Amino acid sequence: MHRDYEEDNVSTIKIERPLYENDQLRQNFLYEKPRVNYLRPNYCKPTEIKCQKILLNSIPIFNWLFRYNIKKDLLADVVAGITLAIMNIPQGMAYGMLAKVPAVVGMYTSFFPVIIYIIFGTSRHNSMGTFAVISLMVGKVVLEYSDPSYLPDNIANETEPVIHTGYSPTQVASALSFVIAIIQFLMFILRMGAVSVLLSDTLVSGFTTGAAVQVLVSQFKDLLGIKLPDLKGYFVAIKTMQAIIENIEKTNFVTLSISGVVIGILIINMQILKPLVAKKSSIPIPMELIVIVGATIISKYCDLKGVYGVKIVGDIPTGLPDPQMPPPELLYNVIVDAITIAIVSYSISYSMAMIFAQKCNYEVSPNQELLAMGAGNIFGSFFSCLPMSASLTRTMLVFVVGGKTQLVSIIGCFLLLFVLLWLGPLFEMVPKCILASIIVIALKGLLMQVNEVLAFWKLSKLDALVWVTTALTVVLVSIDIGLLVGVAMSLATIFYFSFKPNTCLLGSIPSTDLYLDSKRYKGCREIKGLKIFQYAGGINFATRNIFKHDLFSLIGVDPQKEIINRTKLIDEQSKLTTNKDKIDKLKKKVNYKLKCVIMDFSTVSSADPSGIKMLSSVVESFEKIDVLVYIVGCTDPVYNLMDKCGLLTAKSEYLRLFPSIHDAVNCYSNIFNISLERTIHKLSVISM
Template identity: 50%
Template sequence: MSNNLPSIKIERPLYEYQKLREDLNYEKTKKPYKFCKNVTCKKIITSTIPAIGWIPKYEKTFVLGDLAAGFTIAVMHIPQGMAYALLANLPPVNGIYMAIFPVLMYFFLGTSKHASIGTFSIAAVMTGKAVLEYSDSETSPSQVAAILTLAVATIQLIMCFLRLGIVSTLLSDVLVNAFTAATACQIVVTQVKDLIGLTIPKVSGNFLAIRTLMKIFENIGDFNVAATLISVISIAILVVSNEYLKPIIAKRTTIPIPSELFVVVLGVLTSQYIDLPNKYHIKTVGHIPSGLPEPSLPPISLFPSVALDGLSLAIVCYVTSMSIELILAHKANYEIDPNQELMAMGVSNVVGSLFSCMPISASLSRSTVQLVVGGKTQIVSIFSASILIVTLLSIGPFFEPLPRSVLASIIVVALKGMLMQMKQIITFWKLSKVDSTVWIGTFLTVVFVGSEIGLLVGISLSLCSVFILSLKPDTSLLGNVPNTDLYLDIDRFKKAKEINGIKIFHYCGGINFATKNMFRDELYKMIDLNAQKELLLRAKLKKLQEQFEKNKDGKLTEKMNRNESKINKCIKYLIVDFSSVTYLDPSGAEMLRSEFNNFKKLDISFYIAGCSDRVYNTFERCGLISKDENYLRIFSSIHDAVQCALFNLGAEENQAEKSNKIEEMELAELV
């Protein structure tokens, strides 16, 4: 097929970079000063409250889809909210509050049409750690969760003000994968006690999983058979529904089976009619107040204590939500504003803190269902919240007899996807040993130490991996494919040949204070240049020439010719390919100046080819560019540099031939 492709023939002048700028009317771009330019009151309001912009454009055809999605999401919120509130060591009703008050604020401020905001397993377990640590006789668990939520809100709003939406890039896919998988393991360990109806002392602080397992094994003889049986039945129903029934029904309808709600209702009815708490000592959800809570300020005095926990939670919740929202936005073809999302989550958490909520995040399972069922806009949140308000006002106490083992079963089954992420370590290991090191380090630290420290370790390892990879630049020697302007790695492309007297060194990466010595070492290694040997050889030749001028000795002429032939095999022109150099700092530029002078002493011309405009500007600022021969020559491409070198080599050969003829004539006259 390649034989049918047309050939390319181009005629143009040979360009040094400065000449290229002059001939093609180069002009530095000026970034416009945008602050307060063309900004109207309407734009400020609609950008701050996006709902004002899209609500007037809402189409009536969306109502049925949004209503169906709202009902489905409300049904999912009830069991998930109660289960994750239990995971956070909070009253189960708090999880339902999270699906109402913060969600209503996100409706006005958020930019995602399909994000289902509310409880999230990882946020719940991180909140639960803080609740155990700071709650006491004076401060209730709900108050600790509320002040933690306020801390998260404060941090997210500060990040929004500083426009730090880019912070989501700090957490790589590898890190997030390891963190979520490890947190899932930690959650499963914390749920074992409820799955088997065991009562153990509360465990808080670091090494939570290990200490919890130790307590479980110490008290394993006291497990409750009835609670264990309830857990087994609940898990079996959920697994059969998720693995077998849901895929079959999904082929016929988009409305999913509310298996979690079914298990909850079944657990409530069984507990109520068999009287499980009294007959079999089953722990239940307990009192659920009917109606809506009154807003109250959290204990501000506790803010400094939970600030560090709030920082890690703010980042985790934001990054998780952004990851989910970007996936859904890509599927539905619309845009997400990262900084506006920070504001939306921050304000939503402020409101949530007034109603004893823990920090909110988007849920992948609920958000995916919202999209699949037919939800088109965030009106889904209004419908969902309305249904939940009616539920709390009317049938809230109905859930009081629910066994805690049922909620623990829901949590464990819901974590299957996160637990299965552990298998991806095999893929990461095959693709990159550096990435797999980040995964293993993050996973082990989260599981055996704690979520916050694990997150910090993961971020540190990720940044270190980036730094290490930047210190391993890609270098090669390039050769020319005959009769073309292609220059390829001579080790990989056997038809690419080096040009006599010319070495072309390719470098990929940044050249800065940390990598400048590596650049120099790689350069000398690749071109196989022994500077000391070259200097001695040229000094010897110069001395012979001086003696010849005095004595006109034939033996000296012979020695000169031998040394000259050795030097002719050496490099005359060194071309450094800068097309893949991403950054050059003043330290790197100073190193290049020094190397330019060193090669000049060796009578080797040092050319740079194909640098970016940004790098060229650094050369200018550092005073390395001038029309004077004592400065660097920079060409627009490798081919331009090679053609210039070949032209100069031809001129040098002609001059050498003339000199040889003159010497021969002088020797003939002497004879």
Template identity: 40%
Template sequence: MNGDYTKPKFEKNEKTGMPRYIIDRDVYLQEKVIKETQYTARDKSLLVTIKDNFSQWKICAAILSLFPFINWIPTYPVKKYLVGDIFAGITVAVMHIPQGMAYGILAGVTANVGLYMAFFPTLMYVLLGTSRHISMGTFAVISLMTLKVVQTYATVEPSPSADGSIVEFTPIEVVTATAMCVGFILIIMAILRLGTLSTLLSDSLVNGFTTAAAVHVIVSQLKDVLGVSVPKHKGAFKIIYTIIDLGKATPNTNLTSFLFSLGLILFMVIMNEYVKPWLSKKCRFPLPAELIAVVGGTLISKYADFKSQNVKIIGDLPVGLPYPVIPRMELIQLVWVDAIAIAIVSYSVVMSMSLTFAKKHQYEVSANQELFAMGVSNIFGSFFSCIPLACSLSRSLIQEQTGGMTQIASVISASLILIILLWIGPFFETLPRCVLAGIIIVALKGMFTQAAQLKKFARQGKLEVCTWICTFLGVILIDIDIGLFIGICVSFLALYIKGWRSSCALLGSVSGSNIYVDLNYHKAAIPIPYTKIFHYQGSLNFATRNAFKKSLYGAIDVDHRKIRRASLIGDKNGGSKLLNDFRILIIDLSSMWHLDVAGSAILTEILKEMQLLNVKVYLANPMDRVYDTLVHSMALGEGPFEILPTLHDAVLYARSIDNS
């Protein structure tokens, strides 16, 4: 050591033809390694860490990190990317029209709000976001979660406040306050560097949640398909009550709405399942089936006079852009709990899609910057009548498949949406709501087919299946936010159980080499004479210490009761007879990722009990953080432990001491 690197010596094995290496060095104790490598323990306080970080903070670097587009826009390859981005932007704009209108109504507000979502917050995300391929705007699950907030706090009639004044919250005031609250939550998460929080939401949780949310979405659209009115329910089991009310209202079905919806759903299925795949082989531009349905439905409704047949239509669509209005601050304290759930779900969806595209196209996405970008975009959108922001799975896939390479595609899409908002909007005023309901139902096919992944979760383990079922049933039977909370709790419990679980094995060497493997699975491995090597994988703390000791004694075949009996009578020789000439115990800590003081205490207890049996105990190959805990514990009177830096050093050292 001391800065010198000794190259291993090689010689050829004449029998096998494989190279053999020869290492000529002393056996190292961990203490010597620590001294010669000048190891520094992790003892920095939180204040010191914050000071170090801020001392390295540069103003220019901060600006560049807050506005990622500054990094890539100067080197934008116009000839290579521009045509694809324009083509993708036009395609996504075509999809934004029916989806935005449908999901705007799904959120409990007017259809034009969904179009605002494709313009205001989307442009802000272009400036601040790090993903180049996702299509921001409306998303079915987020719209449904927003609808729940609208149904809870939007007042149909004025209601008295605590001081006797009249308070009334319109749906648009509720959704803008929710969007602003979601934005603040996401920015706080970005400041606290909680970008990795979404990774705590397991695939089984997200799958079960979105599948159950799709059921909620379909049930909410059935009233428009049937052309009936049903009471709005709040709280637990509302989906059950809604289904019962729909059953009671079935005799009052509007046949025009029902038949028109069935025809449109059949048209969309044929287009999506047969025509689109065939056409995709002929040209790059995907068939705009949704737009055809919207335009066709609008024209049929206008000339067939559906309004006179009591078919519900969209109604007034104001021309132009909304004036900026500050959301009502008194609503923030009412909606913040629901906003937390919306923020977590929207961020998880955005990050999952962003990471998928980033991996495919080999660029990086910053988790914390995405939090900041979504937070600012939501706050900016809340001033312009927008609901909480998310990315659409279908639009993002189409944007990438049609050649979109950067967020320039979103700029093109937003520009076309602006044209619709300024001049074309009133054309869609006669669009039947049953058309949008049919589009939503067909679009949810992907969310239902993902339930087939339950088989994959079953192969992964029972905990994943339990998480999926609990989340799904919680969302279906109780409510969306409560079901999500149940799913998160079950997922965290499963994560804890997985972390609590440990595995252990006795190791032997491969043909007398320095390679050590599990004796249970490698039958030809050779046990080390007079030595037991116990490999432990897991954490050793106050919760697992008893299980660790039980596993250790079970593996080396020692009866703890007999050890205690030998200690009571002071019979060391009688105790050693229990071990069948076993004199050395080596505990391999290479896979122990956490050790606390209670874990060190149980190691001391094992050390003392092994001394009663004339067995020497050595610890091998600890991680730095585990070594720090061992040193700290020895300073508090635990141990003393003899620690070796590698397992092979421990075997050689133990045998040399034993032979001497």
């Protein structure tokens, strides 16, 4: 339903000012090009250096520690810290097993690198440590380079030769952490914190969903109690499902029963108990830890391993590991995988940091986060740790419980240290199917991201295509190939939109100085003999042909074809015996009505010499058919480039530049004596 335009009820603006061209405007208002000295180093004067500012930027822990409000925040942080420690124990063990290393390594990862991150990290909410997607990626590398003799729960793959490397899974994981740390340090030095922009929200969502499916498939063998060969390379998920189907009769029904009961308990807790408890208290029931403790007691006193063949975690040493350098000869081998994991872990962690920083009104530094993660990983690599990353579930838990600062992680680390020093052996009898069940339930948030596909489809079909392609490639082929395909498609999307600028013809709104898309606004009027062409995008070597094609197509005149048709018409008319039908056909092809083309460059983002050269040829082409060209709304950088390339020094009578469309339209009307609804002279705001 359209509302009638009631002029009496609308506030009006009347502006009177001189009609300007760009040169006049620059001269009258003293334009001066900004001077930039690229050779002068960007440094602060000694008097400007503030030690406190340097300290706070380099060691962000002091940023919140000096302002810590004990009365307001301490209780919430203590409660959140205890809750985090309780969650870290089962998740650390589970994600350690997922990475194909001893379960205790997952708990080491939740302690050693986190201490360093607390000092150097800018996020006050990120719960760093183990994360399912990163553990899965690490597990792939561990299987590739570790000696099979260190993986007793797996049977040999008859289709692949057994290679004895002599490296333990922990050594491979440590070497990977070390190389990832070096990469993140280099990214920090090169100020590559913005690299996370390569991983769009769509890509990250599709990638993590696909990786979650991979994690889910990898846990089936522990849920069923089946021994399967180590599978490497591509199509692992498909091969795993095939192997499970082939060995399904070997299912351990006690293991399957335990898995079913535990998953049922965790689902009831998540869907029913958690919402009920949340109404009374922000502290959730630590059901994962309760399940582990209960299962450990049953496993020990019922001898589930000996009597029923249920696989258990096994040896968990007390105390902390001795620091040792990762094997130097292994570092080179893991570089390619390390680059992928370094970028993915950083992107996930920084994205989480940004989300909660915006919610709680503080800032996080992308480059400082690289330094913090690099420092944490290099420290952790000497203590048998996995590469660290922010955990989605634990970070959300910290926020929901009320954690305000990284004091939460400090408390969590001290409680975890107590477990590592004295309570570790108590968890040796934990059935692996329990940890697998915990992982499966923890994946719910990632798996539910599949619902985002419809939202992406409604907003942008290309984004939805990126999501689906990335997720399917991760699931069906491999994680690293999936990430590569996702990044490639995201970049292709950017190039697609760069090479497809928005173009349209503008029409005049009567009695105003407004000019709108004539296809979208039916109330627009076309001015006789004038076409107003708007181009939104860059004019460069890649888009110059698109610019020409869209310009000639929309205004309905191609100067080269016009010259040919006019020449043919003149030749035909000059003949002694003329063909009337042929002349009529040629007259229809010739356009003498077009007098001027206005090109609106107010939305031109950039240009290069190739684009300006094309523009110069377009102006020359229109000059040959006696059509004026007015360029309006140029940004200063584009104007300056036109000047450098000689487009403005030619002093052609057919090319003029104006600051606005209305200036150009008024100039056109004065030249061709075309009356307009409104003219402008002096600048003065009368009413509003």
